[in-house]
Amino acid sequence: xxxxxxxxxxxxxxxxxxxxxxxxxxxxxxxxxxxxxxxxxxxxxxxxxxxxxxxxxxxxxxxxxxxxxxxxxxxxxxxxxxxxxxxxxxxxxxxxxxxxxxxxxxxxxxxxxxxxxxxxxxxxxxxxxxxxxxxxxxxxxxxxxxxxxxxxxxxxxxxxxxxxxxxxxxxxxxxxxxxxxxxxxxxxxxxxxxxxxxxxxxxxxxxxxxxxxxxxxxxxxxxxxxxxxxxxxxxxxxxxxxxxxxxxxxxxxxxxxxxxxxxxxxxxxxxxxxxxxxxxxxxxxxx
Amino acid sequence: xxxxxxxxxxxxxxxxxxxxxxxxxxxxxxxxxxxxxxxxxxxxxxxxxxxxxxxxxxxxxxxxxxxxxxxxxxxxxxxxxxxxxxxxxxxxxxxxxxxxxxxxxxxxxxxxxxxxxxxxxxxxxxxxxxxxxxxxxxxxxxxxxxxxxxxxxxxxxxxxxxxxxxxxxxxxxxxxxxxxxxxxxxxxxxxxxxxxxxxxxxxxxxxxxxxxxxxxxxxxxxxxxxxxxxxxxxxxxxxxxxxxxxxxxxxxxxxxxxxxxxxxxxxxxxxxxxxxxx
Numbered sequence: 001x002x003x004x005x006x007x008x009x010x011x012x013x014x015x016x017x018x019x020x021x022x023x024x025x026x027x028x029x030x031x032x033x034x035x036x037x038x039x040x041x042x043x044x045x046x047x048x049x050x051x052x053x054x055x056x057x058x059x060x061x062x063x064x065x066x067x068x069x070x071x072x073x074x075x076x077x078x079x080x081x082x083x084x085x086x087x088x089x090x091x092x093x094x095x096x097x098x099x100x101x102x103x104x105x106x107x108x109x110x111x112x113x114x115x116x117x118x119x120x121x122x123x124x125x126x127x128x129x130x131x132x133x134x135x136x137x138x139x140x141x142x143x144x145x146x147x148x149x150x151x152x153x154x155x156x157x158x159x160x161x162x163x164x165x166x167x168x169x170x171x172x173x174x175x176x177x178x179x180x181x182x183x184x185x186x187x188x189x190x191x192x193x194x195x196x197x198x199x200x201x202x203x204x205x206x207x208x209x210x211x212x213x214x215x216x217x218x219x220x221x222x223x224x225x226x227x228x229x230x231x232x233x234x235x236x237x238x239x240x241x242x243x244x245x246x247x248x249x250x251x252x253x254x255x256x257x258x259x260x261x262x263x264x265x266x267x268x269x270x271x272x273x274x275x276x277x278x279x280x281x282x283x284x285x286x287x
Numbered sequence: 288x289x290x291x292x293x294x295x296x297x298x299x300x301x302x303x304x305x306x307x308x309x310x311x312x313x314x315x316x317x318x319x320x321x322x323x324x325x326x327x328x329x330x331x332x333x334x335x336x337x338x339x340x341x342x343x344x345x346x347x348x349x350x351x352x353x354x355x356x357x358x359x360x361x362x363x364x365x366x367x368x369x370x371x372x373x374x375x376x377x378x379x380x381x382x383x384x385x386x387x388x389x390x391x392x393x394x395x396x397x398x399x400x401x402x403x404x405x406x407x408x409x410x411x412x413x414x415x416x417x418x419x420x421x422x423x424x425x426x427x428x429x430x431x432x433x434x435x436x437x438x439x440x441x442x443x444x445x446x447x448x449x450x451x452x453x454x455x456x457x458x459x460x461x462x463x464x465x466x467x468x469x470x471x472x473x474x475x476x477x478x479x480x481x482x483x484x485x486x487x488x489x490x491x492x493x494x495x496x497x498x499x500x501x502x503x504x505x506x507x508x509x510x511x512x513x514x515x516x517x518x519x520x521x522x523x524x525x526x527x528x529x530x531x532x533x534x535x536x537x538x539x540x541x542x543x544x545x546x547x548x549x550x551x552x553x554x555x556x557x558x559x560x561x562x563x564x565x
Contacts, residue, residue: 037385037388037389156406156407157406159397159398159401159404159409159410160401160406162390162394162398163398163401165388166384166385166388166390166395166398167384167398169352169354169377169379169383170377170398170450172352172353172354173352173353173354173375173376173377174373174398174399174401174402174454175370175373175402176401176402217389220389221389221391221434222389222390222391222394222434223388223389223390223394225389226389
């Protein structure tokens with residue numbers, strides 16, 4: 001058994017993969033708690049896809065340098081979330097409509113750029129599905145740095161982010177810098193999305209953001225505990241997923257997400273059998 | 288070092304009006320929600336804000352709380368623009384929050400301290416003591432560890448009042464806090480509001496219930512897009528005022544037992560329980 005567990009750790013690329021999967025998983029899980037509580041699931045999906053033109057442009061301009069590509073993707077994600085926000089504020093379009101329009105347009109732009117590269121199919125596959133086992137040392141440092149920055153921001157602004165998420169009207173009457181905190185949250189989501197592109201890729205980012213957080217939501221009634229449990233599930237899924245990938249020869253990103261999903265199913269079944277408490281029917285707003 | 292943000296943020300005394308509106312219009316698209324409203328509300332009073340559905344009651348609250356800027360005219364809270372105060376608490380209609388949100392009763396009351404604490408600071412002993420005493424005053428201290436969704440409707444309203452107390456608010460805006468509550472819950476909240484008034488807090492309370500407004504409040508503000516009347520219940524609840532606000536739908540009868548409000552169907556008027564946005 002010990003040998004079975006230790007064997008993959010003998011490879012440097014596996015060590016880096018484990019580290020990347022765990023760190024990225026934890027950051028996505030913590031940020032994801034805010035997303036599921038504020039109903040921002042679609043935004044996560046959209047931001048993942050919307051980074052594609054940034055990835056493609058960075059790749060083309062830097063000849064495949066990954067740190068350069070990372071910042072292009074991050075810039076694209078931040079810009080996209082700002083444009084989405086402005087579009088729904090300044091028109092009568094609902095927010096989900098604004099998100100849909102912007103992300104589909106960005107994704108198309110990304111595909112257009114990539115189709116101009118000769119080795120189109122291979123590169124597109126890597127961007128869509130990630131490749132955690134291809135993570136380099138410089139990738140690891142970058143992932144660690146931005147992940148720490150996000151976790152630090154959550155710790156520093158915890159009480160303010162709690163208020164704007166639970167009761168936006170209170171946030172205004174308490175004179176909190178609501179717009180600034182909203183932008184901070186969007187930037188944190190963008191960072192989490194871009195950091196996880198390397199591990200699970202554009203197509204599966206949303207699972208890293210939502211599934212561990214949603215699982216934790218079924219298990220506790222306190223936000224801090226929810227963040228802790230979500231982080232634990234994400235870290236476990238990262239490790240277990242890579243073992244599955246190693247021994248079963250399946251794609252690493254898919255394996256990680258499948259473990260997350262499996263944990264969710266088990267917890268869901270457990271909760272059906274022994275509920276935490278009755279869910280509360282939230283009355284929908286009068287209009 | 289211990290100068291709190293609150294002391295700096297509102298250097299007003301207890302004297303002077305709590306709220307002043309001068310010639311205020313609020314226009315949504317083509318619709319005039321409030322039409323040249325001018326009113327001065329003294330501090331320390333309990334004021335019922337009444338009027339028909341869609342009369343602009345919630346708009347009035349949004350204006351005073353600073354959520355909404357007037358299209359025309361001027362709004363003053365304790366002599367300053369509404370956006371400059373930490374002393375104001377606004378309890379919106381109950382249906383606007385996610386009750387499955389993973390926070391406890393204690394956490395929600397502690398949110399009232401967020402403004403005074405300022406960025407990057409954690410709650411200290413004084414904040415915890417304020418939260419504890421606020422929950423005690425509304426009778427929720429034994430339930431401090433409950434999740435918000437596990438409270439009854441009346442308990443939840445009391446929690447939001449406790450949060451305002453923890454915030455050390457001296458102006459409390461309650462938008463239809465009795466919607467959907469049974470009479471014992473309503474009485475309990477009125478008791479708490481008596482205690483709050485004794486501490487000099489001004490309370491504005493939107494309601495459909497004219498009887499309640501007449502019996503339990505110092506002043507009534509009668510709105511129907513315009514300020515129809517503002518004053519003591521006896522001054523405000525007159526036949527001309529009620530006709531102006533409600534048209535022919537509300538009659539005032541003088542009987543042996545005193546004044547009686549009668550709806551147009553001939554029965555006693557009861558406030559309708561359905562929630563509405565003014």
